[in-house]
Amino acid sequence: MAKFPITKRNEIKRLPKRAKYEKSTIYAIIDEALYCHVGFVEGDQPYVIPTMHARMGDNIILHGSKASRLIRHVQAGNEICIAITLLDGLVLARSAFHHSMNYRSVVIFGRGHAVEKDEEKRAALEALMEHMMPGRWQDIRKPNPMELNATGVVSIPIENASAKIRTGPPIDDEQDEALPIWAGVLPMYHVTSSPQPDPKLGSAVPIPEYILQTKRWIQL
Amino acid sequence: MAKFPITKRNEIKRLPKRAKYEKSTIYAIIDEALYCHVGFVEGDQPYVIPTMHARMGDNIILHGSKASRLIRHVQAGNEICIAITLLDGLVLARSAFHHSMNYRSVVIFGRGHAVEKDEEKRAALEALMEHMMPGRWQDIRKPNPMELNATGVVSIPIENASAKIRTGPPIDDEQDEALPIWAGVLPMYHVTSSPQPDPKLGSAVPIPEYILQTKRWIQL
Numbered sequence: 001m002a003k004f005p006i007t008k009r010n011e012i013k014r015l016p017k018r019a020k021y022e023k024s025t026i027y028a029i030i031d032e033a034l035y036c037h038v039g040f041v042e043g044d045q046p047y048v049i050p051t052m053h054a055r056m057g058d059n060i061i062l063h064g065s066k067a068s069r070l071i072r073h074v075q076a077g078n079e080i081c082i083a084i085t086l087l088d089g090l091v092l093a094r095s096a097f098h099h100s101m102n103y104r105s106v107v108i109f110g111r112g113h114a115v116e117k118d119e120e121k122r123a124a125l126e127a128l129m130e131h132m133m134p135g136r137w138q139d140i141r142k143p144n145p146m147e148l149n150a151t152g153v154v155s156i157p158i159e160n161a162s163a164k165i166r167t168g169p170p171i172d173d174e175q176d177e178a179l180p181i182w183a184g185v186l187p188m189y190h191v192t193s194s195p196q197p198d199p200k201l202g203s204a205v206p207i208p209e210y211i212l213q214t215k216r217w218i219q220l
Numbered sequence: 221m222a223k224f225p226i227t228k229r230n231e232i233k234r235l236p237k238r239a240k241y242e243k244s245t246i247y248a249i250i251d252e253a254l255y256c257h258v259g260f261v262e263g264d265q266p267y268v269i270p271t272m273h274a275r276m277g278d279n280i281i282l283h284g285s286k287a288s289r290l291i292r293h294v295q296a297g298n299e300i301c302i303a304i305t306l307l308d309g310l311v312l313a314r315s316a317f318h319h320s321m322n323y324r325s326v327v328i329f330g331r332g333h334a335v336e337k338d339e340e341k342r343a344a345l346e347a348l349m350e351h352m353m354p355g356r357w358q359d360i361r362k363p364n365p366m367e368l369n370a371t372g373v374v375s376i377p378i379e380n381a382s383a384k385i386r387t388g389p390p391i392d393d394e395q396d397e398a399l400p401i402w403a404g405v406l407p408m409y410h411v412t413s414s415p416q417p418d419p420k421l422g423s424a425v426p427i428p429e430y431i432l433q434t435k436r437w438i439q440l
Contacts, residue, residue: 009265014288034310034408035321037303039259039268045229048259048268048303050325068234083257083268090254090412092431096349096360097367101255105270129316140316140401147317169418181360182425184417188254190410192310197404198389205402211312 009109010162020163029106029163030055030084034132034190038062039081040073053082054124054131060108060156061115061124071152075114080156082108087188093170094181100170102185106163112156118145124153135210229329230382240383249326249383250275250304254352254410258282259301260293273302274344274351280328280376281335281344291372295334300376302328307408313390314401320390322405326383332376338365344373355430 002023004010012019020026030036036053039046049070054061060082064071074080089102115121122143129137143151170183192214195207222243224230232239240246250256256273259266269290274281280302284291294300309322335344342363349357363371390403412434415427 014285034307035305035323037257037259037268037305039257039266039301041261041264041266044261045299045329046259046261046266046301048257048301048327050303050305050323052321065234079265081259081266081268083270085255085257085270087254087410089416090352092353092356094361095367096345096357096363097371099349099352099356099360101272101352103255103270107268109265125316129319132310132319132321133312136312136319137316140319141314141396141399143316147315151317169416169420172418172420176361177420178422179361180422180425182417182427182431183421184415184427186412186415186431188410188412190307190408192406192408195404195406196309196389197402198392200389200392200397201403202398202400205400207402207404211402211406 004161007160010107010160012162012164018164018166020165026106026161026163027055029086029104030060031131033084033086036082036084038070039083040070040078042073052128052132054127056124056127056155058158060110060158061127061153062156063125063128063151063153066150066152068152071154074112074154074156075152077111077113079109079111082156088167089188090186091170092183092186094172094176094179094183098170098172100166102166102168104163104165106161108158108161110156110159112154115153115155118148121148121151121153124155125151133211133214135208139208224381227380230327230380232382232384238384238386240385246326246381246383247275249306249324250280251351253304253306256302256304258290259303260298262293272348272352274347276344276347276375278378280330280378281347281373282376283345283348283371283373286370286372288372291374294332294374294376295372297331297333299331302376308387309408310406311390312403312406314392314396314399314403318390318392320386322386322388324383324385326381328378328381330376330379332374335373335375338368341368341371341373344375345371353431353434355428359428
């Protein structure tokens with residue numbers, strides 16, 4: 001199984017049993033999350049900005065206005081760090097100390113570059129759209145040359161990454177287990193329901209099957 | 221209404237109509253989110269790490285192992301950036317270009333310090349617990365001296381911050397509005413359901429009322 005090398009940068013030192021370096025594990029988390037947080041440095045100042053992402057092979061794709069601080073910074077080739085976090089549950093232990101969360105998180109390191117060619121840009125925008133809503137790209141009006149030109153697209157080869165995952169019930173100290181305190185996990189779901197049609201939408205346009213089929217619908 | 225000053229660091233230049241600088245708006249987002257992403261710099265390398273947070277007045281509280289990179293870095297007084305993002309919906313437009321997300325996000329700038337006194341540390345841990353699950357602190361076994369000593373707690377006065385908020389339907393170009401393409405918002409909810417009791421929990425311990433009352437239960 002392909003793994004990322006463990007280096008000073010991506011090594012998980014706290015609770016190493018939660019650490020994962022397999023590409024397949026890391027890529028599944030990237031693909032499930034709807035957005036990421038991008039960290040970069042200007043001067044000595046760290047910035048963290050949330051944005052949509054998609055993965056194309058071993059690269060992360062981001063987009064935005066060409067004039068945005070984030071896009072300009074990434075396409076200049078500076079070091080960035082991308083964090084992606086899925087919260088799966090609140091872990092309620094009998095002791096304050098052992099409270100936790102169940103989560104799947106990824107941290108990615110790399111340096112990006114601008115995607116310049118129209119054809120590659122279109123492919124990247126398709127990947128972003130299909131990441132957000134599989135099936136959507138074929139249904140919509142594609143970017144025209146003016147829109148394509150106004151959009152900055154960057155690609156970041158994933159140089160190195162690691163995942164951290166916690167699952168399962170709380171782990172209390174043995175001497176606390178008999179305390180009469182409720183303990184367990186409240187599972188968290190990030191779901192959608194009850195689509196809100198655009199007020200300007202004609203009544204003759206039904207909600208497409210690919211939207212109804214998305215796994216993000218609530219099915220508890 | 222109290223506002224954060226607009227500076228080079230926190231000014232939102234892209235889509236400024238989405239920008240908010242009011243404390244009340246910013247603090248409501250901080251208080252609703254269950255976790256944040258903390259950005260910091262080591263050497264020239266940016267890092268972004270997800271973690272739980274709480275707000276005490278004008279300060280953000282974080283905690284972790286005393287030995288963790290994040291806690292050591294924050295308590296050394298380095299510049300950090302904290303991003304908090306709530307995803308409220310997928311905005312599906314008729315054109316690729318106008319797809320978006322509805323969200324409420326906050327970016328916070330500041331420098332932290334260690335919370336050292338046991339009494340202040342306990343108050344900060346209580347704030348973290350009550351942020352995660354209101355009503356929980358009074359119910360559980362409090363930290364003992366050994367646990368308190370092993371836990372690093374930091375406080376970051378909020379020097380400056382801004383929020384960015386998008387709501388509402390997609391905004392397509394007028395000439396696209398008649399296209400026979402479904403457009404609208406898929407609202408996103410981060411909810412809990414079906415608590416999973418710890419397998420070691422005795423059957424005589426019911427799920428407490430404050431958990432059943434939490435607003436994070438699904439009510440669609």
